Amino acid sequence: MPTPERTAKIAAYRQNLLPFAVAVVNMSKEMNIGSLLRTAHAAAVRELILVGETSYNTYAAATAEKWTPVRCVPAPAEFVAEAQAAGHSLVAVERDPRAISLFEAAYPPRPVFVLGAEKYGVPPEILDASTLIVEIPQWGLVPSLNVAAAGSLVIYDHLAKLCGARAAVKAPASLADLRRLAESIP
Numbered sequence: 001m002p003t004p005e006r007t008a009k010i011a012a013y014r015q016n017l018l019p020f021a022v023a024v025v026n027m028s029k030e031m032n033i034g035s036l037l038r039t040a041h042a043a044a045v046r047e048l049i050l051v052g053e054t055s056y057n058t059y060a061a062a063t064a065e066k067w068t069p070v071r072c073v074p075a076p077a078e079f080v081a082e083a084q085a086a087g088h089s090l091v092a093v094e095r096d097p098r099a100i101s102l103f104e105a106a107y108p109p110r111p112v113f114v115l116g117a118e119k120y121g122v123p124p125e126i127l128d129a130s131t132l133i134v135e136i137p138q139w140g141l142v143p144s145l146n147v148a149a150a151g152s153l154v155i156y157d158h159l160a161k162l163c164g165a166r167a168a169v170k171a172p173a174s175l176a177d178l179r180r181l182a183e184s185i186p
């Protein structure tokens with residue numbers, strides 16, 4: 001039986017989920033999805049969308065799956081249509097000639113950050129439908145980052161830029177403050 005404090009914390013968390021989402025497409029390693037879900041949960045992401053995948057590793061999620069909604073969409077075309085109908089902006093996280101560096105990226109309102117499969121990346125139809133493609137600069141000799149690491153970097157870059165956009169809110173005191181801030185940006 002949770003304590004009253006824990007019950008209140010759970011209610012506040014659910015009430016203040018932030019207006020952005022994360023999606024992964026055709027991911028093959030369930031551990032990566034679980035790991036990304038753990039970061040998404042820490043950052044109060046509204047939901048994690050699994051495109052073309054239906055399961056993930058709950059060990060890596062470390063119970064985040066209990067609190068952060070996870071939804072499955074069968075295919076990229078359906079995912080794109082749904083996001084567009086809901087007025088969400090797709091932000092593909094990918095190395096691509098059209099990509100903007102993470103250091104310069106300005107994220108659109110209500111973004112859905114889309115991560116690609118370990119082997120094949122974000123599919124072309126999602127890249128083409130994206131408002132923005134963001135690339136994390138690399139200087140190493142390995143050609144790409146782990147997908148969960150890449151997603152985590154972009155999630156926290158988004159939060160850092162949200163807070164930076166309002167000088168008065170350098171370090172939000174609470175999740176409710178952060179949600180009000182996120183929703184105040186048109």
Ligand SMILES: C[S@@+](CC[C@H](N)C(=O)[O-])C[C@H]1O[C@@H](n2cnc3c(N)ncnc32)[C@H](O)[C@@H]1O
Pocket residue numbers: 093094095114115116117118119120121122134135136137138143144145146147148150151
């Ligand atoms: C391991 S990478 C995919 C590598 C794939 N073999 C390729 O060459 O496209 C898996 C996913 O992590 C993300 N990712 C990895 N490194 C990235 C980077 N430097 N910038 C942006 N996204 C990255 C992308 O979403 C990518 O689809």
